[in-house]
Amino acid sequence: MSSIPATSKGAATRDLILDRAYGLACVGGLDGLSIGTLAHAVGMSKSGVFGHFGSREDLQLAVLDEAGDRFVAHVLHPALKARRGLPRLRAIVVAWLDWVRHASDGGCLFVAAVSEFDDRPGPVRDRLVSHEHQWRQELARAIGLAVETGELRPETDQAQVAFEIFAIALVVHHDAGLFGYEPALQRGLRAFERLVASCSVPGTNPQPA
Structure with a gap:
């Protein structure tokens, strides 16, 4: 049986380290992430971790990129299966929440x-x-597609609506930790529908089933 190429082993090890670093940063914050703590968590030496991430800052940047990839995979990619317009925008918001x-x-x-x-x-x-x-920009693009499909009014300020959707997601995150996820989710979804209704062309915004 042929051995695994060194480059493949290195990539797999880096992915393993990055996965653990992401988990530690979610719990303890990005600023609390250190090479020493991470090395202990993955059972490696500091020099071994340094071989994949040359500095603490490089590690932090890689973890941010990992978070971005995971967010896009969880939120945007599934939503792209929905029809352009309000169905896709709703799918993005539901996945985000x-x-x-x-x-x-x-x-x-x-x-x-x-x-x-x-x-x-x-x-x-x-x-x-x-x-x-x-x-x-992705949010504004989804909103713009809903304008193009004739579901949102032509004069809709796409950046402003994106800002307000962002605000809804943030307050759901805030309330979920303090008061429970389900009530926060329901309030967030109602706030989103109210925002969409304020921008919709009459007769083009049926409520989701």
Whole structure:
């Protein structure tokens, strides 16, 4: 039987380390992530971890990118199966609010990272801003498609609606931890439908079943 190429082994090891780092950051924050703690968690030496991530900052950046990939896979990719327009926008919001649940990994890394790095200039903050900006653009694009399908009014301010949807997701995340996920989810969905109704062309916004 042929042996696994060294490059494949290295990639698999890096993925394993990154998976554990992501879990630790969700629970303890991105700023609390250290090479030493991670090395202990994966049963490796510090130098072994350094072989895959040259610095703590490189590790933090990789974890942010991992969080972005997981978010897109959970929220955006499934929603793309829905019809363009309001069905796709609703699918995005429903999946996003499901992402807020975080029953198994401790919380949304991006929400925690914003509170840690919003006032700390540097590469980590820049990467965080980049991810947030990309997601706002995706939201605005989905809203724009609902305008194109004639379901939302032509004068809809797409950036503003994206901002308000973002606000709904944040307050659901806030309330879910304090008052329970289900009531937070239901309030969030009602807030989203109210927002959509305020922008909809009359007769084109049937409520979801």
